[in-house]
Amino acid sequence: MTDSTFQFPSYYNREPFFTLQPVLNTQKKQLQMWQELILSYARFHKMYVMDIVECIKNDSVLFNNDKIKRRLSLETTKMIFEEIVDNGYGEWLDKDKNRVLVWWRKPEEWAAMLYKWVCDSGHTNSILTLWEIQKGEDTTNLEFHDIDTTTLMKALKVLEKQNKAQVFSGSDNNLGVKFFSI
Structure with a gap:
């Protein structure tokens, strides 16, 4: 554009x-x-x-x-x-x-949008990599597709504080996140 x-x-x-x-x-x-x-x-x-x-x-x-x-x-x-x-x-x-x-959307707004997608798409109680959230086929048409890593991490920190997610380091230092249903 x-x-x-x-x-x-x-x-x-x-x-x-x-x-x-x-x-x-x-x-x-x-x-x-x-x-x-x-x-x-x-x-x-x-x-x-x-x-x-x-x-x-x-x-x-x-x-x-x-x-x-x-x-x-x-x-x-x-x-x-x-x-x-x-x-x-x-x-x-x-x-x-x-x-x-x-932040054209505040981290809290990104967190709510991300968690709604997680719940709607059946990804609660599962693990996703940051790459799957940012670049995956499941997010292609969503506003947070290609989200900046720093902004995504801020949103995930919000979800961690709400006990809706846990970020962890996986193999090769890839970050993953487990989402919880509450």
């Missing part, structure tokens, strides 16, 4: 959207709109990790609108991602805050 097939909202083509607004209430709304746009874009492209510096440096269409000749600064982009992380839709992957894990 190309960026041209992603439908940007109309406000993406308005110049003020690319300039951090000075009025606090307006800025708060602007940051919320950027969060929604970034999460929608990441979901559409099944992106789990974003390197902010690379996105800015490579003129990512998400942060650089050629049509109106506007782009976000690195500082403003980091501020937006700080808001995303603070709202529970991401996690910093480095101390410099350049790479961020983007």
Whole structure:
């Protein structure tokens, strides 16, 4: 899929959207709109990790609108991602805050979706490898097919806390997970 097939909202083509607004209430709304746009874009492209510096440096269409000749600064982009992380839709992957894990679905949502599939498909009380969950034929048409390993592990940790799953290391250090019916 190309960026041209992603439908940007109309406000993406308005110049003020690319300039951090000075009025606090307006800025708060602007940051919320950027969060929604970034999460929608990441979901559409099944992106789990974003390197902010690379996105800015490579003129990512998400942060650089050629049509109106506007782009976000690195500082403003980091501020937006700080808001995303603070709202529970991401996690910093480095101390410099350049790479961020983007959760267009929170780990709890992935966990619920995964566990529903496990129950519906009869995989409770059985063992699956991470590969079967991420790449297996049974998940081809499901939203979590090709899920990032870090995101999947976060979801599985949620299920472990709920006593619905147990992650373990199998042969050749392959990770497996046993799902429990409760």
